[in-house]
Amino acid sequence: MLTEAEEVIHARTAVACEAATAAGLPGRFEAWREDGLLAVLVTAPDLRFLRTISGITEENLPRAVHLAGASCWDGDPPTLVLPPGLLPRDTGLVPAGVRPIATLPLTELAASDAGVDTSPDLDVFLRVLLDGYESGAAVTAFMAAEHADPRIRRSMLVEAGVPISAAALSSHGPGVLLGGSATPRAHRGKGAQARLLLHGLAEAAREGHRFAVATAVEGSPSLSNLRRAGARVHARQAFRLG
Secondary structure, three states: OHHHHHHHHHHHHHHHHHHHHHOOOOOOEEEEEEOOEEEEEEOOHHHHHHOEEEOOOOOOHHHHHHHHOOHHHOOOOOEEEEOOOOOOOOOOEEEEEEEEEEEEEOOOOOOOOOOEEOOOOHHHHHHHHHHHHOOOHHHHHHHHHHHHOOOOEEEEEEEOOEEEEEEEEEEEOOEEEEEEEEOOHHHOOOOHHHHHHHHHHHHHHHOOOOEEEEEOOOOOHHHHHHHHOOOEEEEEEEEEEO
């Protein structure tokens, strides 16, 4: 499932890059496929974490290393994201942390619709989402452009008339991508994110999708919620050219 999951993530990233370009954000936003590899080039310095090559296997690893050294990166090579267990021997790559992927086969789930607004006002949704992320200006602008795109499905949890959490997903063939999801600091600790997660998973299962995918930082509440929902976490290893 990891290969399919990376395809879903790349498809969502392509949507985000197109949205950022359409919104006129400064810099280049490109996502493409090359020799079975999945490449993303973003030039804004604060979005450097998006510059990646994934879809890497033992067979195409040499091509991935070659692509990472290509002139299109303007001397700032991307992060290569390798599946667990693939060791880049004699490639000149150096470790650069972990990039977990959570995958979850979808089955019929029971989830309450109580308090879930599946067609929220865009401005309110973005306010709640971005308040929850507490990101810098460049990341905030990128996320606002991405989540305003009509291909992104948005939901909010409303409690006593107050929106307390926001989540989004997008459909890509057999899978759905869960992202982003955030709860403002004042409303954390109420299980809001977990409720929206289960609601999204239930909707995706009813629509016939086979699996859900999400990325999250190791040790984060988001990853804990995904694990509690039954997700398998793949600890992909990140590397950069030495």
